[in-house]
Amino acid sequence: MEVLVAQIFNGLSIGSIYVLLVTGFNLLLLVAMIIHFSFPVVVVFSMYMAWITLQITGGNVLLSVLASVVSAILINMATAPLFQHIMKKRGSVDINATMVISMGIGMVITDYLSHNLNHGFPIAFPDNFTGAGKGALVNLGLIHISFGQILTLGVGIVAVLGLFWILYKTKHGRAFRAIAENPDGAKLVGIPLLKTGLLSYALTGLLGGVTAVLMAILLGSASPGLGDQLGHKVLAVSIIAGLGNLHGGLVIGLLLGIVEAVIQGYWAGSWSNAVAFGIMLVAILVKPKGIFGTKL
Amino acid sequence: MGQNDSLLMVNNLEVSYGHVNALKGVSMNIRKGEIVVLIGANGAGKTTLMESILGVNQPKGGSISFKGKDITNSPVDRNVRSGIFLVPEGRGVFATLTVLDNLLLGAHHNLKQASDKLKLVFDAFPVLGERKEQVAGTLSGGERQMLAIARALMSDPEMILVDEPSIGLAPIIVNDIFEILGKLNREGYTILLSEQNVYKALKLAHRGYVLETGHIIKEGSAGDLLSDPSIVEAYLGA
Numbered sequence: 001m002e003v004l005v006a007q008i009f010n011g012l013s014i015g016s017i018y019v020l021l022v023t024g025f026n027l028l029l030l031v032a033m034i035i036h037f038s039f040p041v042v043v044v045f046s047m048y049m050a051w052i053t054l055q056i057t058g059g060n061v062l063l064s065v066l067a068s069v070v071s072a073i074l075i076n077m078a079t080a081p082l083f084q085h086i087m088k089k090r091g092s093v094d095i096n097a098t099m100v101i102s103m104g105i106g107m108v109i110t111d112y113l114s115h116n117l118n119h120g121f122p123i124a125f126p127d128n129f130t131g132a133g134k135g136a137l138v139n140l141g142l143i144h145i146s147f148g149q150i151l152t153l154g155v156g157i158v159a160v161l162g163l164f165w166i167l168y169k170t171k172h173g174r175a176f177r178a179i180a181e182n183p184d185g186a187k188l189v190g191i192p193l194l195k196t197g198l199l200s201y202a203l204t205g206l207l208g209g210v211t212a213v214l215m216a217i218l219l220g221s222a223s224p225g226l227g228d229q230l231g232h233k234v235l236a237v238s239i240i241a242g243l244g245n246l247h248g249g250l251v252i253g254l255l256l257g258i259v260e261a262v263i264q265g266y267w268a269g270s271w272s273n274a275v276a277f278g279i280m281l282v283a284i285l286v287k288p289k290g291i292f293g294t295k296l
Numbered sequence: 297m298g299q300n301d302s303l304l305m306v307n308n309l310e311v312s313y314g315h316v317n318a319l320k321g322v323s324m325n326i327r328k329g330e331i332v333v334l335i336g337a338n339g340a341g342k343t344t345l346m347e348s349i350l351g352v353n354q355p356k357g358g359s360i361s362f363k364g365k366d367i368t369n370s371p372v373d374r375n376v377r378s379g380i381f382l383v384p385e386g387r388g389v390f391a392t393l394t395v396l397d398n399l400l401l402g403a404h405h406n407l408k409q410a411s412d413k414l415k416l417v418f419d420a421f422p423v424l425g426e427r428k429e430q431v432a433g434t435l436s437g438g439e440r441q442m443l444a445i446a447r448a449l450m451s452d453p454e455m456i457l458v459d460e461p462s463i464g465l466a467p468i469i470v471n472d473i474f475e476i477l478g479k480l481n482r483e484g485y486t487i488l489l490s491e492q493n494v495y496k497a498l499k500l501a502h503r504g505y506v507l508e509t510g511h512i513i514k515e516g517s518a519g520d521l522l523s524d525p526s527i528v529e530a531y532l533g534a
Contacts, residue, residue, distance in 0.1 A: 171407055174397050178390050185388045187352065189401050190376030190451065 002142040007265035008258055013149040013218060015257020016156030020211040021234045022241070022249035023163060024204040030180035030244045030295065031200035034083045034098035037235045038106025039208065041227030045109045046072040046212035048222065051123045059128055068216075069209030076205035077198070079105055084194055106231065114224035122223035125216045132220060148217040159210055160250065163203075167246075172199055180244065180295065233276075240280050242290025252291065256280075301328040302364075303455060303486050304349065304380075309358035311341075311348050318344040320510040321358065326455070326488060331481040333497040333518070334490040335531055336507035342490040343385055345507065346457045349488075350382045351375045362455070377405045379454035385463065385490075387444040391433030395424055398432050398443055402450030409452065417446045420476075438469035445476060455486045462493050474500055494531040498522045506531075 021040050028036045049071040053064035079101075086097045114120040127133035131151070136144035167173040175196050178186040187193055216222065237256055241248030256276055263272040283291060304326040311319040318341045326332050336342050347353055349360055351372040359368045367375055381402070389398050399417060403410040418425035421442050427435065432443060441461055448456050458477065462470040470493065478500055481487050491497035498504055498518045506514040506527065514527070521527050 171400075171404065174393070174400060175404060177393060177397070178401055181390050181392050182388075185384070185390065186401075187372055188347075188350065188382050188384055188388055189447065190373045190381075190405055191401070192371070192373040 002140075003265050004262065006143040007261040009143070009145055009149065010265075011258030011261030012254060013152040013156075013257070014261065015254035016153050016160075017211060017215055017218065018233060018237055018256055019250050019253035020156055020159060020207060020214070021230060022237045022253045023160060023246060024207045024211070025234050025238055026244050026246055026249050027163075027176075027200055027204050027207075029238070030246075031176045032080070032083065032197040033095070033179075033183065034102065035095050036083075036102045036105075037099070037231050038102045038109070038227070039204070040230035040234050041106040041109050042072060042075050042205075043208045043212045043215065044222055044224075044227035044230070045075060045113065046209050047216050047226075048113055048117050048123065050129075050212060050216055051125060051222070052117070054126065054129060059126060061129055064129065065213050068212045069206060072209035072212060073202055073205030075109075076201040076208065080198055080201040084197065106227065110224050110227060113227075117224075120224060122221050124221045130217045130220045148220075152214045152218045155210065155214055159207060163207065164246075166203070172196065176200060236277065236280050240283050240290055242292040242294045244295035245290060245292045246295075248290060248292030302326070303328045303330075303362065304488075305359075305361045306345075306349065307359045307361075309345070309348060309360065310356045311344055311353050312356050317356075318510055319348065319355075322507070322510070322512055323358075324505055324512065324515070326486060328454075328486055329481070329484060330503065331477070331487040331489060331501045333494075333501040333504040334488060334507060335494050335497070335504055335521075335527070336490075338492075339509075340507045341510045342507055343459055346382060346459050346488065346490060349375075349457060350380055373405065376451055376453075379452070380457065381448040381451045381453040381455075382457045383441075383444045383448050383459060383461065385459040387437075387440045389432045389435075389440050389443050389447070392431055394429055394431055395435070395443060396428040399424070399428075399447055399450050402447035403452075406452065410450065413450050413452065417449055420449075421446050437465050438472065441465065441469075441473055442476070445473075445480075449480075453485065455488065456480070458487060458489045460490055460492060462491060462496075470496070494527075495522075 021043065025036060025039050028034050028039065046068040050064040050068035053067035057063050082101050083098050086101065131147035134147055137147050137150060138145035167176055175186065175191045178191060179193065179196060183193060233256065237252050238249055241252035259279065260272040260276050263275050302325055306322060306324045309319050309322045310317065322345060334342050334345065344353065348355060351367065351370055355368060359366060361367060362378060362380060399414065400410055403413060423439060424443060424446055432440065435443060461473050465473065474496055477487060477489065489497055489501065498521055501518045503517050504515065504521045505512050
């Protein structure tokens with residue numbers, strides 16, 4: 001029982017990372033109308049930027065958090081014209097073409113990380129950044145809850161709530177939702193599609209930068225291949241939940257984290273990916289449009 | 297408001313979708329305070345003309361001017377800002393958004409005046425006020441059409457383009473909608489109305505244009521068009 005509780009808590013914290021990544025992915029899908037499955041690669045790039053800043057400044061946490069957030073926003077904004085060029089040219093959404101661009105962006109970043117940063121070796125974040133030196137905050141038998149886990153879960157909840165607040169309580173959020181339901185209709189009422197789309201790139205960049213910091217704290221390390229691995233999971237979670245379904249992504253993201261952690265707690269950890277994807281395979285066979293339904 | 301002030305001028309407008317020429321040199325002139333009806337069968341180009349005025353399509357040739365300014369290539373959001381708004385065919389309301397959200401989307405470019413506008417709209421359409429927290433998907437067809445018109449009012453327009461408002465509505469509701477359009481016109485809104493219900497539309501309008509496969513083949517006062525034998529035969533089923 002204690003193992004189960006401990007693993008569920010572990011699962012919730014890694015799950016909140018998945019939720020943040022899936023939410024960013026879904027937001028780009030709904031508002032910017034692109035399939036950016038390399039979004040997690042951008043997030044991993046920001047982890048590297050945080051790490052470099054730590055090296056340069058001799059461990060300045062604040063600056064490295066800033067570097068992570070700023071770099072994610074910049075990369076997202078810099079790649080936006082690539083995606084938007086296609087949409088402008090085609091006159092309407094061409095999701096297939098955006099996938100190729102996303103793939104390209106992912107490959108360039110991953111190659112850059114594996115050739116130019118830390119000689120391609122995995123990077124490790126120092127204890128003063130991750131808080132690992134402080135030991136567990138909560139110790140109950142087998143249940144150890146670290147500072148990083150609490151922080152990830154807490155910031156994850158705040159970030160998702162903040163995002164939903166923007167979506168449901170602000171002018172731009174209203175425009176986001178209108179575009180998500182019917183881009184042509186949104187254009188007719190005078191919402192500038194490209195400009196509003198650009199805002200969603202900035203917002204997901206902010207979300208991605210925060211996620212990168214939380215991943216650095218929770219995982220304590222990163223490697224060039226991490227982005228691709230997460231990219232697969234995020235795409236899978238989004239499809240299983242129902243493409244573009246924000247609430248669905250929330251549930252399935254947390255669930256994936258818990259399932260993986262429970263498998264790691266009871267069986268060999270190295271099988272957790274295979275088992276999780278096996279379950280998702282069954283889910284998609286039973287519900288091809290996602291458990292909560294596609295919102296496209 | 298003088299009857300001779302030109303508000304919208306369309307001059308020899310050509311629009312095509314790929315190889316299909318939807319508008320082949322359309323000209324029209326709408327004066328301030330008028331209600332003008334656009335008559336034509338399905339596929340004649342009525343929706344294309346309205347969407348082109350709004351700025352959805354890039355014209356291949358010709359020009360459009362509004363309030364004396366050239367708007368031929370100006371984008372939708374700028375045209376909405378300057379006072380043109382479309383009530384699209386099929387209403388175009390956002391079914392998953394609340395009535396209030398739908399209304400506020402009409403005022404997206406100028407939310408400062410939204411609360412005043414909301415009061416006016418809820419006075420004119422009390423049913424929308426009662427249901428403002430409901431999602432628009434739960435409204436009836438007639439209520440959706442009212443919402444689409446109310447959303448246009450939220451944008452503070454000078455000219456409202458109304459595309460086929462009666463489609464899919466019961467006759468008694470159609471009467472209500474036409475009454476609303478007449479009232480709005482008397483309040484000073486200039487209206488371009490595309491309508492299959494030609495008799496009712498001409499009864500309401502000052503003037504009309506007949507569009508056939510991308511050409512204006514006839515124009516005139518509503519009275520003249522109503523008594524024109526070719527119009528009566530083609531569109532009034534006499």
